[in-house]
Amino acid sequence: DQVLHIVPKTFQEVQHLQHLCSALLLDLWKPWLPEDIQAGEDLHIRVPAPLVQEVKDSLDQHTISYKVLIPDVQELVVQSMAEERSSQRQVPGDYVYTQYHPMGEIYQWMTQIQESNSELVTQHYLGMTVENRPMYYLQISQPSDKTKKIIWMDCGIHAREWISPAFCQWFVKEILQNYKSDPNISRFLQNWDLYVLPVLNVDGYIYSWENDRLWRKNRSPHMNGSCYGTDLNRNFNSSWGTIGVSYNCSSQVFCGSGPESEPETRAVAQFIERKKSDILCYLTIHSYGQYILTPYGSTTTPPSNNEELMHVAEKAAAALMGKYGTSYEVGSTSLILYNNSGSSRDWAHMIGIPFSYTFELRDKGTHGFVLPPDQIQPTCEETM
Amino acid sequence: AMEDPPSSFRFRRAAVVAAGLIRYRRGGPGRGLVLRDVRRGRGPDIDDAGHKYHLEFVLEDLNDKDSTVNCTAEVLYHLGNRNTPPDVQFTTEGELKSSSEADHRFYNQIKSLEEELVAENIPDSHGNVPPALVPVRLLAGAAAGYVIWQNSTEDTELHLAQIKRVKQVKRSDEYLEFDYVILLHDVVSQ
Numbered sequence: 001d002q003v004l005h006i007v008p009k010t011f012q013e014v015q016h017l018q019h020l021c022s023a024l025l026l027d028l029w030k031p032w033l034p035e036d037i038q039a040g041e042d043l044h045i046r047v048p049a050p051l052v053q054e055v056k057d058s059l060d061q062h063t064i065s066y067k068v069l070i071p072d073v074q075e076l077v078v079q080s081m082a083e084e085r086s087s088q089r090q091v092p093g094d095y096v097y098t099q100y101h102p103m104g105e106i107y108q109w110m111t112q113i114q115e116s117n118s119e120l121v122t123q124h125y126l127g128m129t130v131e132n133r134p135m136y137y138l139q140i141s142q143p144s145d146k147t148k149k150i151i152w153m154d155c156g157i158h159a160r161e162w163i164s165p166a167f168c169q170w171f172v173k174e175i176l177q178n179y180k181s182d183p184n185i186s187r188f189l190q191n192w193d194l195y196v197l198p199v200l201n202v203d204g205y206i207y208s209w210e211n212d213r214l215w216r217k218n219r220s221p222h223m224n225g226s227c228y229g230t231d232l233n234r235n236f237n238s239s240w241g242t243i244g245v246s247y248n249c250s251s252q253v254f255c256g257s258g259p260e261s262e263p264e265t266r267a268v269a270q271f272i273e274r275k276k277s278d279i280l281c282y283l284t285i286h287s288y289g290q291y292i293l294t295p296y297g298s299t300t301t302p303p304s305n306n307e308e309l310m311h312v313a314e315k316a317a318a319a320l321m322g323k324y325g326t327s328y329e330v331g332s333t334s335l336i337l338y339n340n341s342g343s344s345r346d347w348a349h350m351i352g353i354p355f356s357y358t359f360e361l362r363d364k365g366t367h368g369f370v371l372p373p374d375q376i377q378p379t380c381e382e383t384m
Numbered sequence: 385a386m387e388d389p390p391s392s393f394r395f396r397r398a399a400v401v402a403a404g405l406i407r408y409r410r411g412g413p414g415r416g417l418v419l420r421d422v423r424r425g426r427g428p429d430i431d432d433a434g435h436k437y438h439l440e441f442v443l444e445d446l447n448d449k450d451s452t453v454n455c456t457a458e459v460l461y462h463l464g465n466r467n468t469p470p471d472v473q474f475t476t477e478g479e480l481k482s483s484s485e486a487d488h489r490f491y492n493q494i495k496s497l498e499e500e501l502v503a504e505n506i507p508d509s510h511g512n513v514p515p516a517l518v519p520v521r522l523l524a525g526a527a528a529g530y531v532i533w534q535n536s537t538e539d540t541e542l543h544l545a546q547i548k549r550v551k552q553v554k555r556s557d558e559y560l561e562f563d564y565v566i567l568l569h570d571v572v573s574q
Contacts (some may be wrong), residue, residue, distance in 0.1 A: 035531050095520075100510055170412070209509070213509045213546070214545060214546070214567065215403055215571070216574060231574070232475075234397050243516075252573060253573065253574050254574035279568070307523070327421065329391040330391075331389070333393055335388070335389075335391070335393070336392065336393055337393055337571070338393060338571070338572050340498055364418070364419065364420070365418065365543035365544075366416075366418050366446060367507065367511055368543055368544075368569055369545065369569070370507045370509065370510075370511045370545070370546060371511050372507065372510070372511030372513075373510055373511060373512070375511075
């Protein structure tokens, strides 16, 4: 597309130009309306690329002289967008959200996110893991007079579910990149604060990178170091130790030596307990299976607000499906998946957080935990 | 219970068993059939023989994402002898798209190798599978279908998690033989 600069000399030229603009529906940049074109005044018209030659021929035919003000509109647009991107630095420019990242890079990412979005994001310490690593969450909070309710989301409670921390990072990036331009996100931040814990089970996650890709639990030692790991999602104080667990450390669903026996569990539970009257929604992200799961796992008795919980979850699943046709099943864990006790989601609901959900992201078993990186983007986009 | 919705785990576990058997019978390096959806489920019917489930479900072909196969199955978990694999009777609707071209391509590729195929960790930690190894993985899926069928109970839901190692076995005849070490993930016990 080109932008032409013309100064019509006569009324005849004006007439011809008005006719040209109306007939070809040209985009007038100055003035805005054909009736305002005047002899002796600047005229700027944007001509779509396929019409450029025709318009120039017509101007030549009528001996109307013109100059090319902008030879390539697209180039300018691209340039200005690039400038905008680099000047805003909302998110670390090089971070590749469509790849899986080791824990060291995720720590760095959190720092950078806070630095480049300090008006909205603060990084907070939650607690230490078994192996003495810090757990951090990001608080995304738009400054305002009113206190806002909180939406909490944690990822990576199970080490091998790599798509889960990938989603938390994606989610933060999307919010920060679009909160000014997307009315939904901007309205969201006016009303709620977002607390995101990108990796809950830090030790386990690192272990799945360095030693055993299919590790699930944390890394707490038992039996004199001959066995490792408690299933953190069986370790919360919600009918702890009653069903769907093992008391044997060698099991993948070992519930620990007691409710909240693990430092990671305590770090999360203590924080949420303290803030519970302000928390509207507790989300915990897992894989795989493609489910949106409601309470409870320990019993088929539905929670008191089951209708509302289901209604919201069904709407979410429908919206998710609208993106790429991915189907998510919705319902209580005890009906859809299996019985379990000590889950963080059940605990959150039991202490009074009304909207409490477990998301099990893609897929349904074809790749399972080892979801290829080319599915990171569509998984995250649809879940968003 | 009889009135459970199709999303109930009981039906999905039984469908996973049936899908495993179907994959073993009909799958191969050129065709990978996986469970997409359970449409309807009924059961369990309980009698002396065991628990029987009636299912309608949909499989999808990993090699041809848009193609789906409607299936029905009856899955009987034996109560008496826990070591007996479930009985599965199934039907598949319509003709499956021929995989002979892909199968032949795979056969010729392997035959043309100078040394016996050896590979590890398929997919790798990041989920990547080199395109040349995709049929190797589908073949493992078919074999795993047998293992899953043979080792399933009402309290398991087994999926192929990863191929730890595959080694081609040298043979003097025209057959191809592969030795797989695979990891199965049981959703219930994790």
